[in-house]
Amino acid sequence: MAGVLGGLPDSVLSFAYLVAATLFVLGLRGMTHPRTAARGNLVSAAGMVLAVGITVLWFDILSPLVLLAALLVGAAIGTWLAVRVETTEMPQLVGLFNGFGGGASALVAGAELVDRFGSVGSTAIVPYDVTAAAALAGIIGAVTFWGSLVAAGKLHGLLEGSIRYSGEQGVKLVVLLVAVLAGGYLVVQPGSFGAVPTADWVPVYWLLVFAASVLGVLLVVPIGGADMPVVIALLNSLSGLAAATTGFVLDNSALIIAGTLVGASGFILTTIMCRSMNRSLADVLFGGFEESAPGGEEVDIYEGHVMSTSPEEVEMLLDTARRVVIVPGYGMAVGQAQHAVAELAELLVADGVEVVFGIHPVAGRMPGHMNVLLAEANVPYEQMKELEEVNPTFPGTDVVIVTGANDVVNPSALTDESSPIAGMPVLHVWEAETVVVNKRSLSPGYAGIPNPLFANDNTYMLFGDARESMQALVSEYKRNH
Ligand code: TAP
DSSP states (O other), X not given: OOGGGTTOOHHHHHHHHHHHHHHHHHHHHHTTSHHHHHHHHHHHHHHHHHHHHHHHHHTTOSOHHHHHHHHXXXXXXXXXXXXXSOGGGHHHHHHHHHHHHHHHHHHHHHHHHHHHHOSTTXXXXXXXXXXXXXXXXXXXXXXXXXXXXXXXXXXXXXXXXOOOOTXXXXXXXXXXXXXXXXXXXXXXXXXXXXXXOHHHHHHHHHHHHHHHHHHHHHHHTTSOGGGHHHHHHHHHHHHHHHHHHHHHHHTOHHHHHHHHHHHHHHHHHHHHHHHHTTOOHHIIIIIOOOOOOOOHHHHHHHTTTOOBOOHHHHHHHHHTOSEEEEEEOHHHHHHTOHHHHHHHHHHHHHTTOEEEEEEOTTSSSSTTHHHHHHHHTTOOGGGEEEHHHHGGGGGGOSEEEEESOOGGGOTHHHHOTTXXXXXXXXXXXXXXXXXXXXXXXXXXXXXXXXXXXXXXXXXXXXXXXXXXXXXXXXXXXXXXX
């Protein structure tokens, strides 16, 4: 140790890492509830600033001034992105962040190998745990980087469709084998037998990174855009694993802890998303989603059964309602209707109506999508009810207003075993007295399937953009109250 922290005992570094790790855990805990999520984010960020700051200063990597400048530039870029990127574009932004994390891990692990053992002519024996960790960091990091770039490109609409070809799984297996063999070669270390100088096998690391990069692209290219949010969550988990393995290369406990937390939480999230969509991870990665185009069958189930309504009529329904459940979905995010929806709820509550929001775990396109939007519109957290909590209350509900949701209220998940969403838990909105579904047309949602709810006897379709329709409803309500 040198630089500004020169002279301090090593225990100071360990203690700082312990504090940082505690902040990460407390931050994660905060993120388990919408009310404390923003604070949780700040607490975790403080832990990261502490971990990075102490590492950079302790090992004299940068001067305090350069560190400050780097923090300011990073903060400026982060702020610019946070302000500029729409909420609906968050998944691809998160995807890019994951990718950069994975890429950085692969590069840092390789640079450490070169730095410590790569000097020309050296036959130094490299500890096995270091080479094994570096090989893993290289493979996982490169897969994460390239996989994330492809996933973000697909979500942003820059890359379209899913590219499938015969022998697909075999090609992936061969590329994986090349990466694993290169990793094995690194761990066995021919240099340790005195036969090959250490520096000569360092390029094998970059061969491994190259093979893993190709694998990253091949893994994500066949997956349909619809499954991308799950892939992003999985890549998030992998970026954590890559960081943790790089932590072993660097012998840095803060990186190992932070990486493990990201890896574990990302994997839990991936599992929750798969379960809520009734898909297995293997299905997402290797199966492809049956995106059924709306066909004749769809027309049949709607033909002559769909009743459309107007804001004026819906307002009359609300006049006599005592309990109203609002179910938001992806269309509320697209239409940015959350403020109008929140205002409607506020007006109803002021008139003594009980109003709650029924939030499906995968409504929208990213975890917590609806909660974030409603919180932005200052909807009280107490009004946001999860699926298990709100489902039993539909029979006692007078009016359900579904705005921009489709799959999450599709009864065929329960009634049609052949449906792609069969078995997916859904909101039983049809059990309420009256259901108003607000969307622009009868087009399907993410799953690409018709929704028999729209043809039910107690369903009225309020066709139109979510924001315009909700604003019209608010105006109508205000005019009459
Ligand atoms: P969807 O089933 O995707 O339906 C959204 C509906 O919103 C569409 O049918 C569309 O119909 C309507 N819409 C679009 N723009 C609109 C606008 N401006 N105004 C009003 N309506 C608009 O959404 P959902 O019910 O929220 O379900 C989410 C789906 O995404 C599920 O299938 C879930 O498995 C999947 N998914 C979710 C996640 C996460 S983590 N949330 C991740 C991956 C996949 P019109 O075009 O007729 O308006």
